[in-house]
Structure formats: C-alpha cells, structure tokens
Amino acid sequence: MLRARQNEQQQTGPTVDFLELVTEVIDLRSFSNLWYWIVLAILWSTLSHWVLGVPFHIVARARRGHAESAADMRLLAEVNVRSILGTIEAAGPGLVGMAAFVITGLAVLGFGYGVEFCQAVLLLFLPLVCVGGLSVVTARKLRAREFDDLAGALRLHRMMVQAMGVVFIFVTAMWGMYTNVTFNPLN
Secondary structure, eight states: OHHHHHHHHHHHOOOOOHHHHHHHHSOOOGGGOHHHHHHHHHHHHHHHHEETTEEHHHHHHHHTTOHHHHHHHHHHHHHHHHHHHHHHHHHHHHHHHHHHHHHHHHHIIIIISOOHHHHHHHHHHHHHHHHHHHHHHHHHHHHHTTTTTHHHHHHHHHHHHHHHHHHHHHHHHHHHHHHHHHOOTTO
C-alpha cells in the first residue's frame, strides 16, 4: 500500500498542503508586511482629514470667510454631532463594553501570548477607540455651546487627533522595529 502511494506521488508530482499554501501567500507577520504600514498611513490620514464627519478643507475655507463653506460646515457638523450623540445615548455602554472586550482580548493574545497579528491589530484599533472617545467629547461640547466657534473647535479637534497620531505612529513604529529585529524564525 505504501509503495503504491509513493508511486502515485511520483507520477502526479508532490502534493501541496492547503494550509502550507495559505501561510505562504498570506504572511501574518504584520510588522514586516508593507500592507500593514500602508493601512496605518491611510488610517491616520483619514482620521485627520475627516473632523467629526466634516472634511477639513471645508473647515479651512470657512475659516477664511467663505460663506457657503461655513454653511456646509455647520450643516455637516450638526448632522454628525446628532448622529454621534444619538448612537452614544442609545448604545454607549454596550459599545464601551465591546471595545474594552476587544482591546483586552487583543492585548492578552498579542502581548501575553506573543501573537504578532494581534499586536498589530491592537495598534490599529486602540487609536480608533481613542479618537472615537475624543469625537464624543468634542460633539458634546459643540452641542452644549450650540455650535459657537465651530471652525475653531473642529480645528482644535483635528490638532488633537494629529497629536495622537504622532504618538501612536511612533509607538507602532518602535514596536514594529523591535519585533522585526528580535524575530527568530526558528521558534
């Protein structure tokens, strides 16, 4: 029986294990993967461009005195603030609990058990949660002040998001370099 199987393999060629093929095509070593860094750049670019759902070029034009942009900025801000706060009032505790569960799970798997993929996802997801929290705080302030000095508030929000971006990109880059330098493929 064994000899027949060996003859069959010699005639048809070597068999390819599906799992081996998948792991060769999809590299789960995230920090050495170019696509991870592209996603990180796109994430922070998008987070700093869309300020509470308002494109920042509209905010910049409104600050320069463009009346139509100021009206568009106010309308977009009012709609998005109402949406953000409505979601938080309806499902806030559930969202916070779910985010805490995901962050804790990723942290335990990533740093407790050394799963690099979970470390990478955590370093993408944690900043999103922080920016989301900042957006809720800014939305509440805007609603309480009845959208007074809207352009200034959106500009301040963007600057804080960009500062968070600098910190999180630095931390991610340092951890990624450390992981790549200390990676041992034999383990």
